[in-house]
Amino acid sequence: MYARQVGDRTLTFLVSGKLWRNSLIMQDLETGTLWSHVTGEALEGELAGTRLEVVPGVQADWGTWSAAHPSTRLLAKSEPVSASRYQQYFDDPEKAGLFRGNWLTGRLPGKTLVHGVHAAGVAVAVTAERLAGGESLDVLLGDRTITMQKQADGGVIAWHEADDGSRHQVDVLEVFWFAWSGFHPYTTVVD
C-alpha cells in the first residue's frame, strides 16, 4: 500500500477504469494524475514522474491474523461477501489477465502465487510454496540481502539488516506470476 501524502497534499485515489500491463490504474481526485498501483509511479498528469511512498502491508488469513493481533480494526462490510464469485478465476490456470503479455516465458505457470520484492531495477520472486513452511529465506536483491519469512500470523514479510543490526522492512507483493513478470521480465525466481 501507499502513503496518500504527496508534498503538502493528501490524495484520494479512485479506480480510473484504465488498465496497463494487466493491472489497474488509479486516478487521484485532486489532480487527475494517473498512477500505477503496482509501481506507485505517476504515469500521466500534473504529478507525472512522482513515486508514492510505500507503506508495508501484509497479507494473511483472518483466522490466523486476528488470533495474533486481536486489537485489529476490520473494514466493515455493508453486505456479506463470499469467495465463490471469484474462486473460479483464482483456481483456473488458464485465466490469467485480460490481455496476453510478457509472462509467457514459461518460467513458472502463470497462476503461481509469488512473493515479490523489487528495488532500483532488480526484482526477486519467491513462490508461495517455497515460503509456506515458515523458514526464513535469504535472497540477493541487487547488492543487498533481503530475508523473507512467513510469520505465525500468516503474513509474509521481508527485511534487510543494516550494518548496525537494525531491521528495515521491505514491501512484499503477493501476486500471480503472470502479473509480476509483466512488470519485472528479468526477475530472479526462487522456487
Added chain:
Amino acid sequence: MRMTTLLCLLMATVVLAQPSDPEVHGTFDGDPMYSLLPLDAIPAIREPEFVNGQAAHDQMHPDEPILAVTVGDQTHAYSLWQLDGHEIVNDTVGGRAIAATW
C-alpha cells in the same frame, strides 16, 4: 494482480466488443494503456468504517484473506474478497493517510 472484479466487468465489455479493439489511452514505457470503464465505475472506498472484536469475527470466514497494515499502535485490516468490489481503500491509520490497493 487478482484483478477479479475489474476483470469480470472488463470481460463482459470485451465479449460485447471485438477483443482486438479496446480503446487505447496511450502508450507508457512501451505498453498500451487501455480505457475500459469510466472513472469510479468500480467505487473506491473513501470513508471507511471499522468493526472489531466479535462484530469483526461475525462478518468473516476464518480462511478469508485480508490485507493488514500497522502504523504506530493501530492495525487496520481489509478483506480481499470485499476489496475485489472496490479495489482501493483510502484510509488513515495511526494518523497516516494511506491507500490500500488490490
